[in-house]
Amino acid sequence: AQSVAQPEDQVNVAEGNPLTVKCTYSVSGNPYLFWYVQYPNRGLQFLLKYITGDNLVKGSYGFEAEFNKSQTSFHLKKPSALVSDSALYFCAVRPDTGRRALTFGSGTRLQVQP
Amino acid sequence: NAGVTQTPKFRILKIGQSMTLQCAQDMNHNYMYWYRQDPGMGLKLIYYSVGAGITDKGEVPNGYNVSRSTTEDFPLRLELAAPSQTSVYFCASNGKAGIFSYNEQFFGPGTRLTVL
Numbered sequence: 182a183q184s185v186a187q188p189e190d191q192v193n194v195a196e197g198n199p200l201t202v203k204c205t206y207s208v209s210g211n212p213y214l215f216w217y218v219q220y221p222n223r224g225l226q227f228l229l230k231y232i233t234g235d236n237l238v239k240g241s242y243g244f245e246a247e248f249n250k251s252q253t254s255f256h257l258k259k260p261s262a263l264v265s266d267s268a269l270y271f272c273a274v275r276p277d278t279g280r281r282a283l284t285f286g287s288g289t290r291l292q293v294q295p
Numbered sequence: 296n297a298g299v300t301q302t303p304k305f306r307i308l309k310i311g312q313s314m315t316l317q318c319a320q321d322m323n324h325n326y327m328y329w330y331r332q333d334p335g336m337g338l339k340l341i342y343y344s345v346g347a348g349i350t351d352k353g354e355v356p357n358g359y360n361v362s363r364s365t366t367e368d369f370p371l372r373l374e375l376a377a378p379s380q381t382s383v384y385f386c387a388s389n390g391k392a393g394i395f396s397y398n399e400q401f402f403g404p405g406t407r408l409t410v411l
Binding site for chain 1: 330339343
């Protein structure tokens with residue numbers, strides 16, 4: 182069975198500073214990895230995905246994530262945080278074969294202070 | 296395209312009542328999913344469907360039923376509501392990309408359900 186761990190319930194960062202939201206995963210076979218963002222009272226919005234190829238994946242709103250197979254990690258990053266980035270971020274994984282449903286982490290709340 | 300739509304947005308049920316949460320998508324996606332999100336938790340898969348007429352259980356199916364008579368619609372039925380079913384319910388869909396099916400899932404806005 183696959184699993185996702187987001188070790189930080191909340192990440193606080195000052196506007197303009199770089200941010201990192203951590204994610205580690207466990208899956209049989211090759212992983213397909215995703216990051217989603219959720220704003221208050223909204224559904225989840227897709228940010229980026231890793232399927233294969235370059236370990237550094239670029240996504241929406243200036244976010245990027247680095248896939249590290251040896252550390253089974255897929256950390257979300259942004260060089261310069263904005264107050265509007267404050268939201269709940271979810272990492273998700275599924276194997277490259279079999280059932281296509283995602284397994285989600287418990288989420289990390291990002292708070293960007295002005 | 297409207298994407299994934301869900302109705303109602305909010306609902307309060309009494310213990311033992313029944314209701315159906317509606318979900319529809321207009322993207323001709325084969326795959327559809329129902330998740331629940333409890334406070335401070337990630338999403339848990341309730342049921343999913345790989346096409347019309349085909350459904351299967353996810354991680355937390357007890358107390359729920361689904362049907363998929365058309366590609367567009369994937370309703371979730373609660374037969375005897377219990378307080379443990381108080382949650383936010385999200386419907387999602389995705390489609391096949393050529394020989395691969397790794398497209399991201401598109402989510403509806405959610406239904407906030409309270410059972411008292």
